[in-house]
Amino acid sequence: MGSPTVLLAGCAALPRGDGDEDVLLAALADLGCTADWVVWGEPRAREADLVILRATWDYDSRRDEFLDWCESVPRLRNDAAVARWNTDKTYLLDMQARGVAIVPTVLAEPGEQVEWPDTEFVIKPTVGAGSRGAQRFPAGTTRHADEHLAALHARGTGALIQPYQSTVDRHGETAVVFIAGELSHTYVKGPLLVPGSWLDSSGLFATETLMPVEASPEVLRFADKALDVAADVLSMDRAEFLYARVDVVRSDAGEPLLLELELTEPSLGFAFGGRQAADRLAKAAREIALS
Template identity: 55%
Template sequence: MSRTAILVSCKELPEGDGDDAAVVPALASLGFSVSWEPWDSGFDFSAADAVILRATWDYPSRRSEFLSWCESVPSLFNPAAVVRWNTDKSYLVELLDAGVAVVPTSLVPPGSPATSPSSEFVVKPSVGAGSRGAARFAAGADASAHVAALHAEGQTALIQPYQSSVDTEGELALVYLGGTFSHAFAKGAMLGSTTDSSGLYLAEQLAKADPPADAVELAEDVLDAATGLLGILRAELLYARVDLVRGADGKPLLLELELTEPSLGFRQTDPSAALRFASAVRQQLA
């Protein structure tokens, strides 16, 4: 039985950044007719069996419109409720409160003053993608101008101590498909990197990685806590990317949990990962 799967993008990157190239034939091999479509093109997504968010990287400046569109799509993956929760990084505080090892995070909503940490720190918007709007500051530096600029855009600012391990080890991204670990890849430091030609994300240095046991354990804890907060089963997530860094004590910390439209590192892992993704899509429809 033929099914239709639409990979959702944005007008600036109508077929993504190339990372999902292997997904198209993998889905086709499992009986799907596959096409790409920008989320705001006016296309009727309602008839598709699976509508899969992949490169909707223009949403931060139009989040309300994007969420309304998500809620209008019957077979969206990941679901609209997950997207609403995950596209505001204040979820990090919820996970922190749930006992997960998260990079310490404080929220500064519009109208509230910012307090600079005594160590090097990062300020970023609560709604953003691809590290756009993030800035790094020296210990005790005055970040009020950057915070004010975010507030002027209606954003809540996130302040986090900078994790120096990023300069030497970068980040570790663990990818889960259908709630089960699939593969991992390493990401180099992005702050100060150049922007891609689309203007939607910063260029990254990526490489295949084998995650150590403590990183896998934390990633599992993150997914359990997140799905508990969302009231869903892990298997109900088509994909998840858990981004970790090492803290000053050498232990892993959650930097971000990507459940909306992350690159999944298919170019940095074995070819069978794309088939695992396609199989996970079928699982969601079962």
Template identity: 55%
Template sequence: MSRTAILVGCARLPEGDGDEAGAQLALADVGVGTRWAVWDDPGEDFTDADLVILRATWDYSARRDAFLDWCASVAALRNAADVVRWNTDKAYLLDLAGAGIPIVPTQLLGPGDAPDWPDGDVVVKPSVGAGSRGAARFGTAQRAEATAHLSSLREAGHSVLLQPYQHDVDREGETALVFFGGGYSHAFTKGAMLTGAQYDESGLFVTEKLGLAEPEAAYRALAEDVLDATAARFGIGRSELLYARVDVVRTDGGTPAILELELAEPSLGFRQAGPGSAARFASAVRRELG
């Protein structure tokens, strides 16, 4: 039986950013055909697809409701629509904190909520956003600018996250730990993003500085705990998460904490991690296809 997986991009990146090329080869090796499609292309029909894998739908943040409606209409979507709904609003961080996971200290400011400014540098960012868009860092002498940014995000209809800036991001970067089918695959580092960095030509994400990582045990254990907490929240087995990326930073206190959990459309670092990672992804996809 021939099986096909559809990889999903967006109009400005209809075939992603190139990171999936190795994964497509690895899928072909195990008998899975792939093709790319754009999520909101009216000429596409996803209803009868064997498997539909979100990969580069990075334009959803301005149209999240329409995107989530589309997700709910695709039965074979991975990750599943309810997981994507929860994970595309960074309010999920507070759910993880409630489950005992250490997160970067986070205030979620809805309309009318007053900020309680942390000491030192802060990050102000939209609760729905990706690719570092709308995220900005402000020093203690820039409260007026930070307040103006907060207001402008709210005027655009966003809830806002306020966090203390984690200085280790400037030294060590953040570490992204990648899981396929609930099992650990590999990790990569991402350099600091709020440094006046350049946007990709698509305008959808800030160009990233990536490298392969061998995370220490505390990072590995924390990421495993996040997978368990997520599976428990949805009442599913970890293997039902086709892919997951757990972004860990070292807090100013020295302990690791979660900056993000990415279950919707994370870059998975195939280029950094090499063919072994693509083969593990291909095996997880095969298992989904049954």
């Protein structure tokens, strides 16, 4: 059957990712794949049997160029249609319209003003990666919020305004990882938007505190529904998502809420899924590469 070539796509600042995929490269090699990294934008990706979007974390400043490159790669996962939908966070409103409970969200397109919540709140760009451009504001902080919103609008991006979910301070965000549509593993991410938080040395993503967690059946059912809804929005079978990460938080009343649905370039937390998770993804990738 030959040795399929599988490339993991990174970016110029992280051409070989952040280390999370080292175990995936080993798993692909053990299955007989020729596995390596490629910087997104490079034309040689078009010749690979499969390209997997992984650490493409600078796309937000060149989204049109990134999506054009995705369209040019014939064997890409997740594919260009998924990337086009998922790299604009207004996808959350699509999810809400189909019955998925999300963190309450107001969209402010460039030029639009909003009434600030009377509670602590977060402003984040509609196109952004690694929590860059996202800021948390105390209740009543209007001048700095106005300035931040204006700065995002000046970059040509809209913004989402969301009340900060205080439960994150106590319980974090639960990341539910699926591979080829099936539950793989879960872990928890501590609060990011806190005083003293900073970007890693690449400048591309905020450093995170990650811990293993056994997600509750309620959270798992919620994440499972979210993935089904995303597949319906995109007219896909959920198994066509090579990977997905559903980030779930709790409301003050304890109800699960969708914070993010990561289908383009999420960290998958192989440190918590281990070699079994890497093997699952490698097997699914090899099947696609040989198809």
